Amino acid sequence: MRGKFITFEGIDGAGKSSHVAFVADFLRGRGINVVATREPGGTPLGETIRNLVLTEKMHGDTEALLVFASRREHVAAVIEPALADSAWVVCDRFTDSTYAYQCGGRGLDPQRIAPIERFVHGHLQPDLTLLFDAPIAVARERLERGTVKPDKFEREQADFFARVRLAYLNRAVEFAERIKVIDSAQSIRTIRAELVQHLEQLLDSARA
Numbered sequence: 001m002r003g004k005f006i007t008f009e010g011i012d013g014a015g016k017s018s019h020v021a022f023v024a025d026f027l028r029g030r031g032i033n034v035v036a037t038r039e040p041g042g043t044p045l046g047e048t049i050r051n052l053v054l055t056e057k058m059h060g061d062t063e064a065l066l067v068f069a070s071r072r073e074h075v076a077a078v079i080e081p082a083l084a085d086s087a088w089v090v091c092d093r094f095t096d097s098t099y100a101y102q103c104g105g106r107g108l109d110p111q112r113i114a115p116i117e118r119f120v121h122g123h124l125q126p127d128l129t130l131l132f133d134a135p136i137a138v139a140r141e142r143l144e145r146g147t148v149k150p151d152k153f154e155r156e157q158a159d160f161f162a163r164v165r166l167a168y169l170n171r172a173v174e175f176a177e178r179i180k181v182i183d184s185a186q187s188i189r190t191i192r193a194e195l196v197q198h199l200e201q202l203l204d205s206a207r208a
């Protein structure tokens, strides 16, 4: 049976990455073969593109085209083969990031993105998207506490992140079946309990 595709989203500093490993471990504990990956990146070529996108100054359209180029390679070389092989794919960011950052954050018209999305993965959408949401001030405080040097996006101002967050929340309303909002200001225990609930639902649907 084909595997399931789970994506993780949220503004920088919302604490998403720490939950990716928990979800992968939880599913492995259920005997599922899990492929954990990320965007931009996930392939050698994709990681090269990631490096460009996170460091070089460029036009917003160029940024969108590069993340989609990375995604095309990732879908073809990693995601589709894994799903076909019954593995579950757990992916740190996917196309919702492009709508949030390049459209919400940079102001690119989503109508220009939609045909590229169809071209790159028209046949494929996540089965479940976990959107980690936090107030901008909380996310920024977390970023500032971090020890690694901030990348190009992390250096953006609060109003940029406010637009990214709003775009995410609007998508969560538009795609309420797929996108589940997790309030990341809650305790780790509460967040994990919510994650397990969503995963159990998906496991049930996979058995049905």
Ligand code: TYD
Pocket (backbone or CB within 6 Å): 012, 017, 038, 039, 040, 067, 092, 093, 094, 095, 097, 098, 099, 101, 102, 151, 153, 154
């Ligand atoms: P992120 O995945 O949060 O990695 P880390 O936690 O290691 O910093 O960072 C990737 C950045 O790329 C993030 O700031 C959002 C940005 N991004 C886009 O702008 N558009 C996209 O389509 C994707 C996938 C990411």
